[in-house]
């Protein structure tokens with residue numbers, strides 16, 4: 097069996113984590129695991145952790161580390177047969193350390209996108225709150241303006257996607273993410289991509305994953321034939 101591949105994608109709000117993870121999932125057959133989606137599933141199912149997480153998410157606060165790790169790590173441990181890309185976790189150093197104890201990552205992708213681009217994207221971001229589906233009026237508009245393609249329910253905009261709120265969110269992201277990025281840099285698995293345009297970043301991410309996944313698979317094959 098080929099070696100399983102474990103990747104993490106990090107970046108500030110609007111940097112394209114969700115969009116790029118979906119492309120990676122489709123192109124490389126990795127399972128896309130999103131902490132936000134996972135929390136929303138737990139909230140919808142009224143699990144104990146979901147009820148607790150909801151109180152933080154409603155205040156637009158991070159869910160405490162022990163709640164996140166207790167929710168997410170067992171789910172990752174179940175995924176023994178799948179390669180995956182994790183989006184939205186780890187967000188803090190404590191989460192990154194807990195993840196390191198649970199598994200070894202192959203690649204961490206960090207998206208470094210100019211502030212003006214983030215402002216522009218989030219200004220046009222519309223969300224279907226129940227599912228977490230994300231649209232952008234310029235980049236991937238819904239079929240009918242203001243309406244979710246699948247459920248037909250109304251779309252909303254987040255207060256803190258407003259350009260005025262973004263600077264503070266970004267500062268908060270940088271403060272919390274810096275030690276996580278330093279940890280992955282020290283482990284030599286960090287790959288940073290900077291551009292305004294996802295279609296220009298994508299070929300670089302694609303060739304990185306092509307190299308990493310192919311190299312890993314051929315060494316796994318060599319190991320199994322030796």
Ligand SMILES: Nc1ncnc2c1ncn2[C@@H]1O[C@H](COP(=O)(O)OP(=O)(O)OP(=O)(O)O)[C@@H](O)[C@H]1O
Pocket residue numbers: 107108109110131132133135152153156157158159160164184185186187188191228
């Ligand atoms: N790893 C995490 N640690 C703590 N809280 C988290 C984590 N991942 C998600 N959350 C909580 O769930 C909420 C929704 O997460 P999600 O990633 O979908 O959207 P978001 O924070 O608005 O991110 P973005 O704007 O980058 O898309 C977050 O605002 C936060 O409260």
Ligand SMILES: Cc1cn([C@H]2C[C@H](O)[C@@H](COP(=O)(O)OP(=O)(O)O)O2)c(=O)[nH]c1=O
Pocket residue numbers: 107108109110111112113114115116217218220221222230231232233234235236292293294295
């Ligand atoms: C990747 C990307 C996203 N977008 C839009 C789609 C969304 O409305 C918004 C944020 O993208 P999204 O993938 O949701 O980013 P993240 O998961 O990091 O918060 O930006 C663009 O307009 N251009 C792009 O190149």
